[in-house]
Structures are given as C-alpha cells and as structure tokens.
Amino acid sequence: MEVSTLISEVERQAMEEAEKIIAKAREEAEKIIEDAKKKAEEIRNKQKQAVMRELEQKKTVSLATIRLEGKRKVLEVKYKYLRLALDKAEEILKEKAETGDEDYLKALERLLVEALSQVDGEAVIFVNERDRRRVEGILEKLGVRRVTLSDRHVDITGGVIVQSRNGKQIFNNSLDARLNKIKDEIGGELIEILFGGS
Amino acid sequence: MSLEEIKKLIEKEKEAEKIIEDAKKKAEEIMRRARREAEKIIKEAENEDYLEEFKKRLEEEIKAEREKALKVFERRVEELEKLGKKNLDKAVEALVSAILGGGRGGG
Numbered sequence: 001m002e003v004s005t006l007i008s009e010v011e012r013q014a015m016e017e018a019e020k021i022i023a024k025a026r027e028e029a030e031k032i033i034e035d036a037k038k039k040a041e042e043i044r045n046k047q048k049q050a051v052m053r054e055l056e057q058k059k060t061v062s063l064a065t066i067r068l069e070g071k072r073k074v075l076e077v078k079y080k081y082l083r084l085a086l087d088k089a090e091e092i093l094k095e096k097a098e099t100g101d102e103d104y105l106k107a108l109e110r111l112l113v114e115a116l117s118q119v120d121g122e123a124v125i126f127v128n129e130r131d132r133r134r135v136e137g138i139l140e141k142l143g144v145r146r147v148t149l150s151d152r153h154v155d156i157t158g159g160v161i162v163q164s165r166n167g168k169q170i171f172n173n174s175l176d177a178r179l180n181k182i183k184d185e186i187g188g189e190l191i192e193i194l195f196g197g198s
Numbered sequence: 199m200s201l202e203e204i205k206k207l208i209e210k211e212k213e214a215e216k217i218i219e220d221a222k223k224k225a226e227e228i229m230r231r232a233r234r235e236a237e238k239i240i241k242e243a244e245n246e247d248y249l250e251e252f253k254k255r256l257e258e259e260i261k262a263e264r265e266k267a268l269k270v271f272e273r274r275v276e277e278l279e280k281l282g283k284k285n286l287d288k289a290v291e292a293l294v295s296a297i298l299g300g301g302r303g304g305g
Binding site: 006011013015017018019024029030035036037039040041043044047048067070073074077078080082086088092096103106107175178182186189193194195196 | 199203206207210211213214215217218220221222224225226228229231232233235236237239240242243244246248249252253256257260263264267268270271274275278279281282283285286288289290292293294296297298299
C-alpha cells in the first residue's frame with residue numbers, strides 16, 4: 001500500500017469514527033429530551049388530577065350544602081303555610097263557637113255524644129261557660145242520663161271534656177284538643193291541599 | 199517507506215486522534231445541552247403556575263353549578279309561596295270541616 005493511500009485511510013477512519021461518536025451522542029440526547037418530556041407530562045397529569053380531586057370534593061360539599069339549605073327553605077315555606085292554616089282555622093273555630101254558629105252547635109252535639117260513648121258508667125262533663133246552656137239543651141234533647149255537667153268551667157275554645165266519675169277515664173273532645181290531634185293526623189293531607197304534588 | 203513518509207503518517211495519525219478527540223468533546227457538549235434542556239423541561243412541569251389557570255377554570259365551573267342549583271331552589275320556594283297563598287283558604291276549610299265534621303275524635 002502506498003503511503004498516500006495509507007494516510008487517506010487513516011483520515012477516513014478518523015472521520016468515520018468521529019461521525020459515529022457525534023451521531024450516537026445526538027441519538028442519546030434526543031432520548032434524554034424525549035424521556036424528560038414524558039416525565040413532564042406525567043408530572044402535569046398528576047398535578048391536574050390532584051387539583052381535580054380537590055375541586056371535585058369542594059364541589060360535592062358545596063352542592064350538598066346548597067341542597068340542604070334549599071330543602072330547609074322549602075320546608076320552612078311549607079311549615080309557614082301549615083301554621084297559617086292552623087292559626088286561621090283556630091280563629092274561625094273560635095268565632096263559630098263564640099257566635100253559636102249552626103255548624104258549631106251540630107259539632108258540639110256530636111263531640112258530646114262521641115265523648116260520652118268513650119267513657120264507661122257515670123260521666124262528668126266539663127265545658128266552657130259559654131257552652132253550658134248549649135250542652136244542657138243537648139242533654140235534655142237527647143235524654144241522656146247518668147251524667148253530671150260540672151259547675152267548674154274549663155278554659156277551652158269549645159267542645160267538651162268528659163271524665164268518668166271515678167276519674168280513671170277522660171276523653172278530651174274540646175276543639176283545642178281536636179285541632180292539636182288533627183294537625184298530626186292530616187298534616188300530610190294539608191300539605192297536599194296547600195301545595196298539591198309539589 | 200522513507201523517513202519522510204513515516205513522519206507524514208505519524209502526523210496524520212495525530213490529526214486523526216485530534217479529530218476523534220474533538221468529536222468526543224462535541225458529543226459531550228451535545229449530551230450536556232440535552233441534560234440541561236431535560237432539566238428545564240422537568241422544572242417547568244414542576245412549576246405549578248400553569249395550574250392556577252386550570253384551577254380557576256374549574257372553580258368557575260363549580261360556581262356556575264352552584265348558582266344553577268341555588269336558582270332551582272329559589273324558583274321552587276317562589277312556586278311554593280304562590281301555591282300556599284292560593285290554597286290557604288282551602289286548607290283552612292278542610293281543617294275546620296275535619297274538626298267540626300267529626301270522625302277524628304279527641305282522646
């Protein structure tokens with residue numbers, strides 16, 4: 001081999017080796033950057049997920065609070081009108097009882113008969129002062145015996161309270177007691193009347 | 199091979215070594231730059247500034263849903279108020295009639 005050829009060969013090999021070294025470095029560098037990009041993407045995803053989890057919890061709590069608050073307001077409105085209906089009914093009953101309205105007088109008779117039927121043996125009837133004469137009239141009309149109309153007047157809007165002579169049985173059929181009982185019994189019906197299916 | 203030729207060959211070999219040495223230095227520089235770039239990329243990802251915008255957007259979505267839910271209840275309360283006013287007399291009548299009408303005795 002001639003020297004010039006040898007020299008050229010040395011140069012060619014050196015260039016080839018140098019190119020290989022640089023190409024390998026470029027390839028590795030690309031991989032390093034590629035890996036870093038992947039890692040960065042993972043980091044971002046993790047951070048976003050953490051934020052989303054945190055905000056999702058916040059949202060759940062926030063909406064649950066609103067729902068509770070909303071339901072409370074809905075119940076408040078329902079209760080308000082239920083209370084208004086009861087108060088207004090009480091006023092009307094009072095007025096009917098005071099004026100001796102025909103409906104009331106019929107009811108008084110029914111309340112008395114019903115109360116007497118619930119007490120065994122001799123009974124004592126308690127009424128308010130206003131209804132005393134009315135009840136006397138009813139007793140006379142019905143020919144009821146073995147009852148005593150107490151001289152002691154009770155503080156009730158209307159209706160009667162009947163007690164057995166021995167005091168063991170008592171049946172409170174006053175308007176006040178009925179109103180109290182009825183509000184529990186027909187609360188659902190009243191809500192239905194007031195608000196329909198709402 | 200003459201002495202002159204041997205000298206030339208040795209010279210070339212030295213040049214060749216230098217070329218490879220330079221290539222190695224260049225390769226090291228390429229790798230250094232890549233590592234710096236990779237570090238920068240990861241640091242940028244770790245920096246949570248960009249999250250603020252993301253968080254803000256999600257919070258606005260939550261706020262909108264909150265307001266929507268509030269409006270639903272507000273409408274419901276208004277509707278109940280109207281119904282309550284409208285049907286109050288009917289309810290009172292039902293109560294009075296239940297009490298005076300009998301069938302739901304005291305005790």
